[in-house]
Ligand SMILES: [Zn+2]
């Protein structure tokens with residue numbers, strides 16, 4: 001799998017996901033991404049290869065237990081990671097430049113899920129912008 005941020009300063013690759021992929025509906029993930037929810041897939045920290053200088057990655061301590069990485073140039077949300085030595089990188093799936101090699105298997109933190117994104121599958125769908 002290959003992934004990159006919006007500006008391309010952050011590039012990475014890995015062979016496989018280590019665990020399930022989930023849509024997280026917690027309010028912190030919503031704010032981190034600015035989207036309805038965040039989709040993260042865990043990648044073993046020893047198996048992710050950062051292909052360009054890691055200096056573009058900025059770390060934000062979002063709680064006592066966890067930190068989130070984003071690109072300092074374009075603001076792309078990159079990952080969520082527990083502050084433990086061997087914690088996996090929960091990579092933001094929207095960064096992938098190809099279809100993920102595993103399926104999304106769960107919705108988590110649904111108690112915080114707002115109403116407005118729930119109509120996703122029932123809305124009219126256009127190949128490009130709304131006409
Ligand atoms: Zn960037």
Ligand SMILES: [Zn+2]
Nearest residue numbers: 024025026029
């Ligand atoms: Zn979350």
